[in-house]
Amino acid sequence: MRSDRLSRDFVAVGAEDTVAQALEKLRATPGTNEIFYCYACDPAGRLVGVVPIRKLIRAAPEEHISSLMFTRVVKLPEDAPDSLVEDFFVTYRFLAFPVVDAEGRIVGVVEVGNFVDTFSDTLFDEVEGRVRDEVFRLVGLPEDEMKEKRPLHMALRRFPWLLVNIAGGFLAATVSHLFEQTVERLVVVAAFIPMVLVLSESLGVQTTAVSATMLAEQRVDAPQVRREVLGTSLAGMMAAFVVALLGRFYVHDLAFPFVLFIAITLSTSLAACLGAVLPFLFHRFRVDPHLASAPLVLAISDNITLLTYFTLVTHLVA
Numbered sequence: 525m526r527s528d529r530l531s532r533d534f535v536a537v538g539a540e541d542t543v544a545q546a547l548e549k550l551r552a553t554p555g556t557n558e559i560f561y562c563y564a565c566d567p568a569g570r571l572v573g574v575v576p577i578r579k580l581i582r583a584a585p586e587e588h589i590s591s592l593m594f595t596r597v598v599k600l601p602e603d604a605p606d607s608l609v610e611d612f613f614v615t616y617r618f619l620a621f622p623v624v625d626a627e628g629r630i631v632g633v634v635e636v637g638n639f640v641d642t643f644s645d646t647l648f649d650e651v652e653g654r655v656r657d658e659v660f661r662l663v664g665l666p667e668d669e670m671k672e673k674r675p676l677h678m679a680l681r682r683f684p685w686l687l688v689n690i691a692g693g694f695l696a697a698t699v700s701h702l703f704e705q706t707v708e709r710l711v712v713v714a715a716f717i718p719m720v721l722v723l724s725e726s727l728g729v730q731t732t733a734v735s736a737t738m739l740a741e742q743r744v745d746a747p748q749v750r751r752e753v754l755g756t757s758l759a760g761m762m763a764a765f766v767v768a769l770l771g772r773f774y775v776h777d778l779a780f781p782f783v784l785f786i787a788i789t790l791s792t793s794l795a796a797c798l799g800a801v802l803p804f805l806f807h808r809f810r811v812d813p814h815l816a817s818a819p820l821v822l823a824i825s826d827n828i829t830l831l832t833y834f835t836l837v838t839h840l841v842a
Contacts, residue, residue, distance in 0.1 A: 527608070529634055530631075533554075535562045536562075536630055537589055543586070543587045543588075546580060550577075558804055560619060562576075562589075571628055573590070573618070580592065602624065617636065619636050620634065663681075692827065695827050699827060699830045702834075706837055713833075720767070720791065721826055723762070723791070726759050727796055728795030731752055731753065732799035732803060734800070735752075735801075753796045756796035756799075757793040760792025761793075763842050764789045768784045780841050782840065790832055794825060
């Protein structure tokens with residue numbers, strides 16, 4: 525680490541000092557740099573904790589530093605290279621890190637301002653890479669797509685998921701063919717098919733994205749998944765009500781709007797459940813949930829939506 529990046533403007537206090545004593549040391553500390561953290565040391569001078577200045581100022585004067593400090597301190601060795609410091613700022617997002625010698629005594633701090641140019645470039649590259657990977661996965665492309673130089677291999681890697689779309693489309697065409705007479709008798713049924721399908725597709729993909737993100741971040745929050753499914757289902761119900769009102773302008777009796785409402789409500793709720801569950805199912809079988817979930821959710825929800833829609837229209841309207 526370059527010596528000009530190591531600041532000696534820091535506040536070290538005893539772990540058993542009171543807040544009033546620590547603030548007194550803070551006021552007496554020379555230097556003009558902004559101080560973000562107060563560092564607690566044991567009697568031997570070894571770093572044992574850290575207290576954010578904001579927390580220190582708000583604490584009662586008689587409280588001890590030991591009751592306020594965080595004991596899991598992220599610190600840097602004195603001989604840390606600049607690349608390690610940059611990685612720490614990118615990974616932990618702290619404003620400063622303490623630097624300790626071989627015996628664990630604090631010798632200085634490195635602040636984000638000293639690495640701002642390099643840190644900004646590194647963070648931008650990291651975020652750009654993450655966004656690119658997420659976009660690629662969302663549209664069914666592997667993360668290393670930009671590195672592939674052979675067109676045939678690119679085609680072969682994309683083709684399996686196209687087969688899923690083809691199979692889903694063919695099945696949807698078969699379902700539509702089975703209800704051909706219903707469509708002929710009531711042409712308005714066909715006019716609303718795109719609207720019915722796009723709602724279930726959109727909400728299903730949104731729920732899939734939430735579950736896939738949880739897996740990517742290695743955290744599974746079951747209550748959050750349930751809330752996502754419930755919220756998506758309620759959004760689908762509200763959309764179904766709006767579409768039903770629009771259907772009333774085309775068909776004057778209430779049967780067709782009722783069918784639209786029921787079909788969209790059921791299909792969006794099912795799509796939400798599929799989107800929430802399938803990523804975890806694929807992850808269990810070691811299949812990339814980003815690549816596999818969205819095409820399958822779309823294929824299943826489209827066909828069940830069409831089947832529900834046409835069945836209700838046939839029995840209640842046509």
